Amino acid sequence: MFSRSISARWLNLRWILPAIAVFALAAAACGTDDGSSGGSASEDTSRFVIESTTVFSSAELKSLGWKEQKDLLLEYPESIEAKWGFLNTKEVGILVYPSADLAKVHGLQAAQEQTATGEDGKATGEIDRISCRDAQGQSAVKQLDSSRDSDIIHIGFKSEASQETFEPRVCSNKFPTYTEFRIIGNMVILCEGEGRSGDQPSKNCKDLPGQLQGS
Numbered sequence: 001m002f003s004r005s006i007s008a009r010w011l012n013l014r015w016i017l018p019a020i021a022v023f024a025l026a027a028a029a030c031g032t033d034d035g036s037s038g039g040s041a042s043e044d045t046s047r048f049v050i051e052s053t054t055v056f057s058s059a060e061l062k063s064l065g066w067k068e069q070k071d072l073l074l075e076y077p078e079s080i081e082a083k084w085g086f087l088n089t090k091e092v093g094i095l096v097y098p099s100a101d102l103a104k105v106h107g108l109q110a111a112q113e114q115t116a117t118g119e120d121g122k123a124t125g126e127i128d129r130i131s132c133r134d135a136q137g138q139s140a141v142k143q144l145d146s147s148r149d150s151d152i153i154h155i156g157f158k159s160e161a162s163q164e165t166f167e168p169r170v171c172s173n174k175f176p177t178y179t180e181f182r183i184i185g186n187m188v189i190l191c192e193g194e195g196r197s198g199d200q201p202s203k204n205c206k207d208l209p210g211q212l213q214g215s
Helices: 002-046 058-062 100-114 203-214
Strands: 067-071 081-087 090-096 130-132 138-143 153-159 169-171 174-176 178-184 187-192
Touching: 058 067, 058 081, 058 090, 058 203, 090 100, 090 203, 100 178, 100 187, 178 203, 187 203
Parallel strands: none
Antiparallel strands: 067 081, 081 090, 090 187, 130 138, 130 174, 138 153, 153 169, 178 187
């Protein structure tokens, strides 16, 4: 009788234990997915945010050699400066906010939008600065034209060798000029990548936060 009872219990355990194990693994997986996705997003964002008590303006960037060109064309809520220029032969845009807190909210959103790409690597949404790859060896400067369809971007080409400006063309192959960003205190830095196609990590985005803190 006793041996039969043990056998019955053993048979039950053989079915119950695997079921418990499967349930535990499923629960753990769900918990990991929820936690890791939120954690990863937070970590990915925090990597690009440098805490600073200094209130920056475009003047600090100019002291490091940044050559201001023009204002950015889109509206950037709460920003007090929105400009683009060149540093180390690469384009660098800046958004300056009254406080670091505003930069972390409005500036972060703007930076994510201005560096966003689809699965094909092309620009998504409304991008302020466009790199047009229809013509090799040329860089493109976006000129907004609200009277035309948003998918047709008029650009003025400038030869990298001679700096000669050519007639505007229509850009059908749009890529964001800025591939990376950093937020340091109240300033958002938007960086063009290295390499011919701008698809390599930006040296400016890597070096500027430290240079600004040391200036």
